[in-house]
Structure formats: C-alpha cells, structure tokens
Amino acid sequence: MQQVSEVVNSWNEWDPLEEIVVGSADGANFEPTEPGNRPQIRNAPPGTPFPSGPKSAEAVDRANEELAGLVSLLESEGVRVRRPAPHDFSQPVRTPDFEAANQYCAVCPRDVMITIGNEIIEAPMSRRSRYFEYQPYRELVYEYWNADPRVVWTTAPKPSMADKMYRDGFWDWPLAERHERMHSFEFCVTQDEVVFDAADMSRFGRDIVVQESMTTNRAGITWLKRHLEPKGFRIRPVHFPLDFFPSHIDCTFVPLRPGLVLTNPDRPLREGEEKLFESNGWELVAAPEPTTGNNEMPEFCQSSKWLSMNVLSIGPNKVICEQQEKPLQELLYALDFEVFPIPFRNVFEYGGSLHCATWDVRRTGAGEDYFP
Numbered sequence: 001m002q003q004v005s006e007v008v009n010s011w012n013e014w015d016p017l018e019e020i021v022v023g024s025a026d027g028a029n030f031e032p033t034e035p036g037n038r039p040q041i042r043n044a045p046p047g048t049p050f051p052s053g054p055k056s057a058e059a060v061d062r063a064n065e066e067l068a069g070l071v072s073l074l075e076s077e078g079v080r081v082r083r084p085a086p087h088d089f090s091q092p093v094r095t096p097d098f099e100a101a102n103q104y105c106a107v108c109p110r111d112v113m114i115t116i117g118n119e120i121i122e123a124p125m126s127r128r129s130r131y132f133e134y135q136p137y138r139e140l141v142y143e144y145w146n147a148d149p150r151v152v153w154t155t156a157p158k159p160s161m162a163d164k165m166y167r168d169g170f171w172d173w174p175l176a177e178r179h180e181r182m183h184s185f186e187f188c189v190t191q192d193e194v195v196f197d198a199a200d201m202s203r204f205g206r207d208i209v210v211q212e213s214m215t216t217n218r219a220g221i222t223w224l225k226r227h228l229e230p231k232g233f234r235i236r237p238v239h240f241p242l243d244f245f246p247s248h249i250d251c252t253f254v255p256l257r258p259g260l261v262l263t264n265p266d267r268p269l270r271e272g273e274e275k276l277f278e279s280n281g282w283e284l285v286a287a288p289e290p291t292t293g294n295n296e297m298p299e300f301c302q303s304s305k306w307l308s309m310n311v312l313s314i315g316p317n318k319v320i321c322e323q324q325e326k327p328l329q330e331l332l333y334a335l336d337f338e339v340f341p342i343p344f345r346n347v348f349e350y351g352g353s354l355h356c357a358t359w360d361v362r363r364t365g366a367g368e369d370y371f372p
C-alpha cells in the first residue's frame, strides 16, 4: 500500500476528521448552459432562460453565512479548516477547443478534489465552466506538497471538452428513449476521452466505489483503475439505473461507518451490485424521504431533494446533517450516531450540501480492507 503522510491522509468517508477544506461562495457565478449541462429554473415554464453572470450579493452572503456556520462547528470539534483562494469566476474560459462564457464557483471542492490515502487527485472534470476549478485549491495543494515528501499530487489528463466529446441531443431525449438507453449508461459525454468528477467516487479504504454517470464515463473509470489498482486499490464501478441524470454519488450511496451505507430508496444499485457489500457484512439502510419535494427545492438549485442525505461524517459515529432533515436525524440517532444539525439550504443552489461543500485532507486512520 501507499506511504503514510502526516499531512495528507484520508482513506474513507468516516474516520475521525483532522483537516478539511470548506468551500466559499465568494465570486460565484450562475452555471452557463453548455453541452455538459443544461441548467433550468425550477418550476419555471420550459424555455425560461436561466440567469447568467455573477450571483447576487445577497445570495452569496446567505450561502457564505451557512458555510461559516459549518466552519465554526468543525473548529469547535477540533478540526483544522482551510478555505479556497479567491478566484474570478466571471472570467470566460477559452482553450483551443472550446469557449465558455463564465466559470462557476468554489462552493463544492468535493467535485474536483479528492484525497486517496497520501495522494491528492485533481479530477479532469466534465464541464467547460469547471475546467479551471482546481485553481482556487492550488495554493493549498502546494502547501501540502511542500510540507511532506510523502504527499503525492496527481492531475488527471484534461479532456478536450470539444463539441465532439459530447453527445448532442442528450438533453432532449424523450423519457422513453432515456428509459431505453438507461441500461447502456450513455449520457451527455461520449466514451472517447477520460472524463470524471471527483465526487463520483466514494472511498472505502482499499476499495474506491465509482458511479458511472453524466460526469464520469467508462474511460474515466479505466483511467482510475490503471492509476490506482497498481497501488493496491480496487476500483468498484457501480450503477444506479433509475437515476436518469446521475452526477456525483454523494446523494445516492453514502457510507457512514464500517459496515453501514445510507442508500437512496429512489435509486437502487444495479441488480447484483449489492452483493459485494452484503457478502462482506455491510448493511444498506435506506434514507427516509427528504422533508421537501423536488418542487420545493431552491429555484436555481440543479440538484434533487436528495441533497438531504449529503451528510458529512466527522468521525465513525459523528455526522453533520442539514437542520431541517428531522427524519434523517431520527434515523441516525436510532443507529447510534451523534448528530450535529446545521442550516445549509442557502448553499443548495451552488450544487450541493455538506459533503459536496468540503474536501477532507486528513483523517486519523489507515487504508483498511473492508471487502476481504
């Protein structure tokens, strides 16, 4: 297995947390429409244009206030909290292959950065507006990399994001076609280039569970396999065929401690894929219905009501949970967790909740084999 670093060391989603990056809404912009994303205002008549350019100062302040609440809670639990560097997300992106009108935000480090043992991987990403999203984290990466020679830093190959990398028409497929194609797991990106977002992975020690999605294709999973398996990891691709717009695994399949995964009752695993967990004594527990329906989610939020289950574990028995999600909190209490409820709904329109808005750099513990 890999070397152990005292600076960068995180092998799973639940070990006692020591250091974490919490995102920031400073400078956030609306996500542009592009081949990898077609944002829509919730409950607006079809065709209503999605706003563009910088988010309002009020929306940024509201999100930042809740992010600051998360920072205080983490610090009061003895966790060292770091923040992204300022970045001008209103700048357009232009490469030899594409242009995007503006960038997005640094609210969700989870989407782009991942720690796997002593290694930091910057994901290639799947969307043009997020091509440079690693930049606000580079100062931190250099700090970690300079602090300990055992820290490994990898940037995955950047895809071209040229028009031909995307499947034209995906967003307009009628539901029937979507049903038909859902078993082939073909979404808006083709299979020609390596594409993955970091948030499609969930870390279980030696095993890395990866969801095939709109943001992670099979070439991306192959790259992860070839990169990580020689180091002793096992890549475990998973599929959730009832999620027609899958992106990022942390509202779908969320491990809470050894032997326990919180699952999404609307998005069962592809038949047979539960065996790996069950045969190793893992229990799959369904999350309760979220307290809002999809229609009551914030109007600019592109995620589903299942942000309810996007919890952040700060220890194998300690979970931070959105304040209004009482049914989930009840379940967690019944499962013997200490629960820390905090308000977080003003962050939802920036792409995620508590897990998405963080990137854990160091947790106590080592790379165990939970699937021997």
Ligand code: ARG
Binding pocket: 108, 110, 111, 199, 245, 246, 247, 248, 249, 250, 251, 302, 303, 304, 305, 306, 307, 351, 352, 353, 355, 356
């Ligand atoms: N696609 C997910 C859902 O709508 C949201 C995932 C958010 N996760 C993240 N890391 N940004 O249920």
